[in-house]
Amino acid sequence: MTAPEVDLVQRAVRGDPEATAALLELLRPGIVRYCRAHLGRVGGRYTTADDVAQEVCLAVLNALPRFREQGRPFAAFIYGIAAHKITDAQRAAVRHLNVSPDDTLAEHQDSAPGPEQQAIARDLGRRLSRLLRHLPDLHREIVVLRVAVGLSAEEVGRTLDMSPGAVRVAQSRALARLRTLANTTFDEVPA
Amino acid sequence: MTERTEGHDLEWIRADDLLLDALGRGEPGPDDDEVAAMLAAWRADLADELPSVRAAAPAAAASATAVAIDGQTVPISVVRARRRLGRPRALAVAASLTLIAALGGVFVAALDATPGSPLWPISQILNPDRADVLAAREAIGKVRVAVAQHRYGDATRLITQAQALVDKVHAATDRQRLQADLDVLVRELAAKVSGSGITPSGPASATPTPTPAPTQAPAPGATGNGGGGAPAHSPTANGGGGLPGLPLPSLPLPSLPLPKLPLPSLPLPSLPIHIP
Numbered sequence: 001m002t003a004p005e006v007d008l009v010q011r012a013v014r015g016d017p018e019a020t021a022a023l024l025e026l027l028r029p030g031i032v033r034y035c036r037a038h039l040g041r042v043g044g045r046y047t048t049a050d051d052v053a054q055e056v057c058l059a060v061l062n063a064l065p066r067f068r069e070q071g072r073p074f075a076a077f078i079y080g081i082a083a084h085k086i087t088d089a090q091r092a093a094v095r096h097l098n099v100s101p102d103d104t105l106a107e108h109q110d111s112a113p114g115p116e117q118q119a120i121a122r123d124l125g126r127r128l129s130r131l132l133r134h135l136p137d138l139h140r141e142i143v144v145l146r147v148a149v150g151l152s153a154e155e156v157g158r159t160l161d162m163s164p165g166a167v168r169v170a171q172s173r174a175l176a177r178l179r180t181l182a183n184t185t186f187d188e189v190p191a
Numbered sequence: 192m193t194e195r196t197e198g199h200d201l202e203w204i205r206a207d208d209l210l211l212d213a214l215g216r217g218e219p220g221p222d223d224d225e226v227a228a229m230l231a232a233w234r235a236d237l238a239d240e241l242p243s244v245r246a247a248a249p250a251a252a253a254s255a256t257a258v259a260i261d262g263q264t265v266p267i268s269v270v271r272a273r274r275r276l277g278r279p280r281a282l283a284v285a286a287s288l289t290l291i292a293a294l295g296g297v298f299v300a301a302l303d304a305t306p307g308s309p310l311w312p313i314s315q316i317l318n319p320d321r322a323d324v325l326a327a328r329e330a331i332g333k334v335r336v337a338v339a340q341h342r343y344g345d346a347t348r349l350i351t352q353a354q355a356l357v358d359k360v361h362a363a364t365d366r367q368r369l370q371a372d373l374d375v376l377v378r379e380l381a382a383k384v385s386g387s388g389i390t391p392s393g394p395a396s397a398t399p400t401p402t403p404a405p406t407q408a409p410a411p412g413a414t415g416n417g418g419g420g421a422p423a424h425s426p427t428a429n430g431g432g433g434l435p436g437l438p439l440p441s442l443p444l445p446s447l448p449l450p451k452l453p454l455p456s457l458p459l460p461s462l463p464i465h466i467p
Contacts, residue, residue, distance in 0.1 A: 033237040046239075124232035131229070143211075147230050148237050150215035153208060172207040178226045 009074050013067050020064065024057060030149045031056050031082055037148035038086045040129055052089045056082045075155040079145060131181045139174035146171060327356040327369045334376045338383065346380050 008026070011019035032053040039049040059081050067077055132140050138160070145156045153171070157164040210227060214220060214234055220227025330353035337346035353373055360366040 029238065029241055032241055033234075036237045037233075121232040122236055124229045125234075125236035128226075128229035128233040143230075146211045147214045147234050150217070152212070152215075168204050168208050171211055172204045175207050175211075175226065178229075182226050182229065 009067075013064055015065065020061065024061065027060065027078060028053070028057060030151075031060075031078070033148045033150075034079065034082050034144060035086060037129075037132075037144045039089065048089075052085055055089075056085045059085060073155065073158040075151055076159040079149070079151075079159045083141070127182075128178075131178055134181050135174055135177055139170060139177065142167060142171050143174050143178075323356070323360045324362075324365050324369070327353065327360055328372075330356045331369060331372050331376065334373070334380075338376055338380050341383065343380060343384055346376075350377060350380070 008019050008023050012023040032050060035053040035056065036046045036049040039046075039052060042048045060078055063077070063081060067074070072080070132143060135143065141160065142156055145151045145159060146153070151159065153167045154164045156162070156171075157167045160167070162170070210220060210224075214227065214230050217234060217238065219231045222228075330349065334346055334349045334353050337343075337349055350373065357366060357369045357373055360369060
């Protein structure tokens with residue numbers, strides 16, 4: 001979801017069923033990637049994240065009629081809701097199982113590795129997802145919104161109540177930190 | 192890369208911004224940038240096998256979770272998740288259950304939609320199985336109204352539409368129940384058409400409908416299966432057929448909820464009644 005048609009959003013907010021369905025389809029991939037980025041694979045699969053993404057979609061639908069009154073940019077509206085759902089899911093996981101989300105995220109079993117190149121790519125992706133956990137929350141959220149979801153710096157700024165300039169400075173710091181981590185934490189993280 | 196650890200000056204900020212824009216679009220990073228490659232791989236992995244909405248709500252999981260929330264089917268694969276994997280997945284189940292509890296109202300609102308209501312297209316996406324059932328049920332309702340209002344031409348056309356929708360219903364029990372409802376109306380229409388003096392065309396009189404007789408709208412006190420004391424609806428043309436042994440109740444109106452008849456599900460791909 002980069003810039004859904006303003007018209008589509010307006011019609012959906014007014015309750016137009018077709019527009020709402022179209023908007024939902026448009027938003028889903030970004031929401032799914034957002035939830036996957038935050039919750040990671042559990043037992044090698046994204047099923048948990050996808051379930052939470054489904055919750056987010058429903059919560060968005062439910063909140064849609066209130067969007068206009070809140071007067072927030074649409075991306076901020078969507079990913080504000082998504083952030084809350086992610087927090088809820090992580091709290092629930094901790095409460096129910098007394099397991100920290102990090103432990104769970106670190107756990108990954110690959111029972112069916114694909115072709116070699118795919119396995120390498122997947123391994124790279126997992127390394128990144130482990131490195132992300134060493135970032136401050138704000139920086140991690142910026143990377144997730146910019147890369148995983150694909151929001152612009154402006155949209156991220158509106159979502160996180162920052163100026164676009166502040167986002168750009170912060171994202172550069174986040175990248176710099178990731179580059180440092182990639183070189184220094186390689187040993188501490190099992191490949 | 193290590194020389195970029197600060198990354199604060201404007202040029203780096205601009206370069207990083209462009210890089211993140213490209214990665215956010217799903218493009219690969221430059222070859223010599225390890226972190227960019229990792230971010231690109233991560234982004235690709237996140238988009239891997241994006242679940243289709245229809246696949247997210249298999250009939251089994253939906254019906255198994257229906258009990259949890261006011262009898263509404265829920266597109267959350269709690270049961271599926273529990274079955275598929277062991278302990279790690281317990282996390283998924285716990286999280287899902289909590290969210291189900293917290294979101295009960297939302298689910299009911301979004302999934303309770305019926306055809307024509309604002310949330311109906313969403314309900315179709317989120318819960319296609321239930322949507323098919325509701326669509327078929329609504330179509331059958333239209334047939335019922337048309338029959339009750341003696342709009343036989345409309346009823347004939349609507350029955351064809353309803354049949355197509357019934358055929359689309361996935362779950363066998365739902366489909367059979369809907370088919371039985373529709374069959375009742377088909378027979379009722381046949382009875383009414385013949386009773387109203389409209390002569391069905393040649394092929395229709397030799398209709399393959401094996402159980403034409405039992406009218407669903409006999410006058411009170413009618414003796415049950417056709418040919419009884421209901422003058423307006425007496426299905427004279429069909430009186431000889433029917434299932435004489437059926438204990439049909441006396442119903443004043445077809446719009447009332449009909450009790451389940453122990454009739455076999457009849458193969459009625461298209462309405463065999465032609466009204467000139």
